Amino acid sequence: MSIKFLESLEQTIKERFDNPSESSYTSSLFAKGINKVAQKVGEEAVELVIEAKDDNEDLFLNEAADLMYHYIVLLRAKGYSLEDVTKILEERHK
Ligand SMILES: N=c1c2ncn([C@@H]3O[C@H](COP(=O)(O)OP(=O)(O)OP(=O)(O)O)[C@@H](O)[C@H]3O)c2ncn1[C@@H]1O[C@H](COP(=O)(O)O)[C@@H](O)[C@H]1O
Secondary structure (H helix, E strand, O other), X not given: OHHXXXXXXXXXXXXXXXXXXXXXXXHHHHHHOHHHHHHHHHHHHHHHXXXXXXXXXXXXXXXXXXXXXXXXXXXXXXXXXXXXXXXXXXXXXX
């Protein structure tokens, strides 16, 4: 079920890339360019690491979600999809 939702989220993100909307945070992120998108992934990763060291489980999970969203946005900004990454993981799988 979660994987199906991720596919749907990725599709929505792709739509915001292909057909930018003024009211969309995702479109505004793409408009700022790859450096900004990559910076956001770095920031969210650091925030996740910080929360991993604390004991607020809700904040930790929310930072994990922020990172996953921005990670999918970064993949799209670079012209890739989650499937491109999972293919590599499948090839590595022992
Ligand atoms: N899952 C998300 C999602 N997770 C986090 N965020 C946004 O990520 C930002 C993270 O907060 P920050 O404080 O780090 O950033 P900020 O200060 O708002 O902005 P910056 O200037 O730092 O970029 C917030 O604005 C959140 O709303 C998201 N924005 C959109 N989505 C989903 O993306 C899809 C498309 O949404 P729209 O782009 O709104 O159309 C929908 O399914 C949304 O639910």
